[in-house]
Amino acid sequence: MSDAVQAIKRGGVKGKTGDDILAEVPAYDLIELFFFAYRDFVSDPDRILDEFGFGRAHHRVLHFVDRQPGLTIAELLDILRITKQSLNRVLKELIEKDFVTSSTGTSDRRQRHLQTTPIGHELAIRLSKLQTRRIMKALGGLEPDAKEVISNYLLRLIDPDDRAHVERLVFSTPSE
Amino acid sequence: MSDAVQAIKRGGVKGKTGDDILAEVPAYDLIELFFFAYRDFVSDPDRILDEFGFGRAHHRVLHFVDRQPGLTIAELLDILRITKQSLNRVLKELIEKDFVTSSTGTSDRRQRHLQTTPIGHELAIRLSKLQTRRIMKALGGLEPDAKEVISNYLLRLIDPDDRAHVERLVFSTPSE
DNA sequence: GAGATATGTCAACAAGGCTGACTTAAAACT
DNA sequence: AGTTTTAAGTCAGCCTTGTTGACATATCTC
Numbered sequence: 001m002s003d004a005v006q007a008i009k010r011g012g013v014k015g016k017t018g019d020d021i022l023a024e025v026p027a028y029d030l031i032e033l034f035f036f037a038y039r040d041f042v043s044d045p046d047r048i049l050d051e052f053g054f055g056r057a058h059h060r061v062l063h064f065v066d067r068q069p070g071l072t073i074a075e076l077l078d079i080l081r082i083t084k085q086s087l088n089r090v091l092k093e094l095i096e097k098d099f100v101t102s103s104t105g106t107s108d109r110r111q112r113h114l115q116t117t118p119i120g121h122e123l124a125i126r127l128s129k130l131q132t133r134r135i136m137k138a139l140g141g142l143e144p145d146a147k148e149v150i151s152n153y154l155l156r157l158i159d160p161d162d163r164a165h166v167e168r169l170v171f172s173t174p175s176e
Numbered sequence: 177m178s179d180a181v182q183a184i185k186r187g188g189v190k191g192k193t194g195d196d197i198l199a200e201v202p203a204y205d206l207i208e209l210f211f212f213a214y215r216d217f218v219s220d221p222d223r224i225l226d227e228f229g230f231g232r233a234h235h236r237v238l239h240f241v242d243r244q245p246g247l248t249i250a251e252l253l254d255i256l257r258i259t260k261q262s263l264n265r266v267l268k269e270l271i272e273k274d275f276v277t278s279s280t281g282t283s284d285r286r287q288r289h290l291q292t293t294p295i296g297h298e299l300a301i302r303l304s305k306l307q308t309r310r311i312m313k314a315l316g317g318l319e320p321d322a323k324e325v326i327s328n329y330l331l332r333l334i335d336p337d338d339r340a341h342v343e344r345l346v347f348s349t350p351s352e
Numbered sequence: 353g354a355g356a357t358a359t360g361t362c363a364a365c366a367a368g369g370c371t372g373a374c375t376t377a378a379a380a381c382t
Numbered sequence: 383a384g385t386t387t388t389a390a391g392t393c394a395g396c397c398t399t400g401t402t403g404a405c406a407t408a409t410c411t412c
Contacts, residue, residue, distance in 0.1 A: 026307075028304065029327055029347060030323070031239075031308070032243075033327055033342070033346055034214065039257070040338075067208075073358070082400065084360080110408065110409045132201070132207070135203045136203065138333045146329060149319065149326065150329050152318060154206070154212075154213040157213040157216060170208045170209055248389080248390095249389070250390085260389095261371085261392080261393095262368065265368075266367095281389095285377080286377065
């Protein structure tokens with residue numbers, strides 16, 4: 001967070017407006033745009049997932065496994081922030097339908113390392129491209145540095161404690 | 177990753193390369209940032225809603241009713257894009273707990289006009305301010321026109337058919 | 353060998369979506 | 383006036399995806 005914002009929160013740099021200024025006027029526009037944008041953003045993959053008998057939960061698992069081959073269960077749970085029972089339900093289906101494989105770790109044999117199979121990878125890519133298309137279309141026509149501004153903004157919406165973690169996860173690209 | 181690909185991802189390539197290339201390289205960064213940002217964005221209200229025995233579904237209804245007093249059931253269904261049975265379940269609870277009122281229309285007596293009660297309005301405002309605080313914190317430190325860029329971008333992520341509708345809804349502010 | 357850790361699993365439950373069928377009241381049409 | 387359409391409400395049942403709690407197993411660490 002910038003010093004300026006901290007100062008405003010603490011005591012009000014500019015005096016009379018006071019420290020409520022950040023919350024005084026609800027930012028209805030961004031709140032609602034975020035809601036509608038996210039809804040449409042996740043809706044694209046739904047149609048395709050349906051063909052395979054998968055839902056959004058499957059998509060999230062498939063996505064992160066594809067992005068981080070070799071991911072362990074614990075790491076995946078940490079990313080998704082769901083219980084292992086919830087994860088297990090969808091993961092089991094992905095494995096049974098041969099979209100994901102689970103293999104015993106070598107250094108630590110208690111761990112399982114997850115990977116997408118060729119068809120799993122295909123699906124993951126297909127869905128990512130679908131979402132990318134929407135993202136890029138929306139980006140087209142905006143200023144050149146818009147992407148920088150937006151990804152910066154999204155990162156700063158995330159809880160400060162998780163930011164470094166997400167940053168590492170998002171900006172490292174081991175994928176193909 | 178090759179420099180060329182990095183350059184494409186960074187620069188957003190326009191012109192002769194055509195539309196294909198836009199979808200060629202998945203925009204993993206924005207896809208994932210969007211996922212994490214939205215998750216944290218909606219998590220703030222959850223804690224408070226819990227105290228009232230409400231969930232996110234109640235929040236959405238309360239929010240839009242508060243924002244558009246006099247909203248009808250059909251209009252609300254159109255905004256939320258859920259079935260009337262789903263809506264009815266949460267709406268009934270909001271009415272029973274006296275956060276929302278429903279009154280027969282005057283010109284068309286088949287319609288119901290929804291409004292928040294004083295405590296409903298209080299809660300709606302409280303939750304909006306909570307989300308606004310996160311939004312403004314994230315905005316602080318970015319360039320002055322960042323908000324413009326971001327709201328523009330979010331709007332463009334929405335299905336073109338709905339954009340005008342959302343725009344009308346979002347940028348009209350009848351609320352107090 | 354004892355205890356901690358990573359994973360897997362069973363059972364039950366809750367929220368919040370869905371479909372389909374049906375009712376009621378009021379408006380609109382002809 | 384009578385028929386049809388529309389707005390809303392309701393019943394019943396199902397699905398997905400989250401939850402808690404308890405317990406099992408294999409493996410690693412000390």
